[in-house]
Amino acid sequence: MDSYDVMVIGGGPAGYVAAIRAAQLGFKVACVDAFERNGKGSLGGTCLNVGCIPSKALLDSSEKFEMIQHEAQEHGIVVDGAKIDVAKMLARKDSVVDKLTGGVAFLFKKNKVTSIFGLGKLVRPEGEGWVIDAAGTEVLAKHVIVATGSSPRALPGVQWSERIVENTGALTIPEVPQKLGVIGAGVIGVELGSVWRRLGAQVTILEALPGFLATADAAVSKLALREFQKQGLDFHFSVKVEKIEDTGSSVKVSYTEKEQTVEAEFDRLIVSVGRVPHTAGLGAEAVGLALDERGFVKVDGHFATNLKGVYAIGDVIGGAMLAHKAEDEGVALAEQLAGQSGHVNYDTIPWVIYTTPEIAWAGLTEQAAKDRGLNVKSGQFPFSANGRALGHNDTRGFVKVVADADTDRILGVHMVGPNVSELIAEAVVIMEFGGSAEDLARTVHAHPTLSEAVKEAAMAVDKRAIHA
Template identity: 50%
Template sequence: MQPEHFDVVVIGAGPGGYVAAIRAAQLGLSTACVDAWVDARGNPSPGGTCLNAGCIPSKALLDSSHHYHNLRHLLPAHGIDAKEITFDLARMQARKNKVVDTLTRGVKGLLRKNRVESITGLATLSQGKRIEVALHGGKGHRILEGKNVILATGSVPIHIEVAPVDGERIVDSEGALAFSTVPERLGIIGAGVIGLELGSVWSRLGSKVTIFESLPDFLPAADRKIASQALQSLTRQGLDIRLGSRVKRARAHSQGVSVDFDDHGGASALEFDRLIVAVGRRANTEGLDPAAAGVLLDEQGRIRTDADCRTDAEGIWAIGDATSGPMLAHKASDEGVAVVERIAGGVGHIDHRLVPWVIYTHPEIAWIGSSEADLTEAGVDFRSGSFPFLANGRALAAGETTGMVRMLSDAATDRILGVHILAANASELIAEASVAMAFDASAEDIARTVHAHPTLAEALHEAALACDNRTIHL
């Protein structure tokens, strides 16, 4: 079988892969994109984990459950009372599925519009830059050859021996998005991004949620003051977050799941109706056979790349979750664009120091740049400014006063080094910090920028003022 030749072959159609393929086509490169994901009906479903079983469906359920929670707990303070409040989980799930279907169909349309050759199947590398694709549904094979190959195979949930996932009683993050009933007692292993978001969904809908976290600190990557306040807020919402608790064994049975664990009090056990394993994700290289093409993996099984996303094999690149760095959709997308523009002879810029993080609990947690601990460890002299949303007019009017903004700036130059936010809509507020830091702005630049009143964004303005000890409204 003769190979089909392309300028660029992208393996994986998640946020990194499909964006790379579209940008390559925009730049006039003949492009193929191979993806193995299909929906429940067996139809191609590009978008990767993010669209199909991660970012998008989880946010759809977070939004639905948040409306229900507000109806019960927030709106009465606004003078809005509703009697006999109920919810229909089947309709929530149907809405979630419709959102996913709309977006995956949109990606298919974008690939088609940009004349990307979309191929559904499992790709395997061979010598050089040749790819064998086993087509979905046993429809044979295709052989592709690219002048350049971009590996964007994403990640999969980590499974652990002590809690074997069975898809029924013990599930991973994908299974936890598809519950048909609300578990009365829900256990979660892992108090990271996934565990907290899924715990929030089901807690709002009535589950008694217990989260086991083996680490002694809550969200160690986040700013310590933000993490402490977030832990207090989530605990008040009903999440039982047990730090320093290591699960020794989880056993599914006809009535639920028995979980044995060790904590500060010694050996203990609890019973749950369902258990979610959310201990992280690992690079997905299933079936890829990277070694056949000279692509090397690191000690964690991730595809090894340099700072420009090049692998050890000439002309083969890797982006997104399959490589080192944060497993974030927007990081993958920007890497995809950068790689393609390098292939086309352009600059291809991405600053990995300025990738924002967001946890979509309520309030949301977002940050960019360095934390106070990072700067202290590095010996950087810095100033900090904070402002609580309790003193923000818009937050007070909305009844969303939990949280704060923390801004860190260089003590000598005043350049912003990090911004950390706990707030309703922190995911939107962090964008101002992202833009400011991309242009090497100082805290003084933010302090002298007019912010509309009343807005939540005024808290960033006040935090910038606080870096120079001249906060107005506190």
């Protein structure tokens, strides 16, 4: 029986990063992963294969198409007869995925991580370790890391089909639907709805909650919703879906809105109502691995489960279901196993929505800070007063800095606008070091750059922004 210091079950962002970091620290490591793409094993999990990466590739393609159609003329660029080749666009998306998943395979070889494709299952404790069924072969591991990720949540009674799809199917729709329905106004629903709207679909988004992006800063969510509606996304809130029927040629959806029953018909329907922990086939019940009432693996502050030598990280333990959160947990756990003090600061994890305009935030909203009893001050700066944004012809949005009025320490930074997915990193760094609004305001930023809006927002905390 082969034996390893560390066996990772799951090859997504949590698992593959944990495997590589553990190998760097001198452990003998193997990773077993059951994900398949195009009929063969593929590392990278949901994120690289059917999530973060392919969706961003499609977002970029659709943004370029819309720019050529509607914005290029303002730059003096005239393009006649632009059209979209969906098959080629999807092929490009697949090539991006191939490069990155192949890159993970290369990193495994470089770091001498043994890769096993197939299902990983906890079998029994043995000595100081665990016997794992790795794709049908039993192996022994001193430490086991469960990183099996999450799966799309299905609606009760609704079966996936060619026309009723989750995030995976939404990435492979072969032609632009005339009418596209989306259930769920969360990150995935809005991003994928935006892709197909830019390509020409009429997009209707049905959301059960009464408002848009309740976890974001109120001013950010308000502006973003207004911009998305101007673009043509048709939002309906406080909706209760009663029935979904795939007729073979369309999808019929019956829902209740404002006590009125509405019958809608779509060419395709994307269901994006959250994700659930993926523990099927893990053997959790047989070995007594503790799960909570929602099916997440229970862990302590050091990712340890109730079973000695078994740990869990990533989506399967709950919290923010974000690839970068999972990656940091993978690094932290590997370092803890090596006797180091790996740590994840959950208070500074950035959230990003890759729409146009982009949305990003880290830390507390102003209201959340007040709810904690903190004395709060804030500053805001619009991209309409930023030279680089004007040059880009994209001045929608703003940057908002929330600080403690007593200590000036930054509590949260919230952005909506161009390239804020990149700008948020600056906020995370200064928050990680406990920096103040004054620290950020006194830091020289290159001119002209979008990042100057971050500096000006920090200056606005004390009402001394220069350009607004």
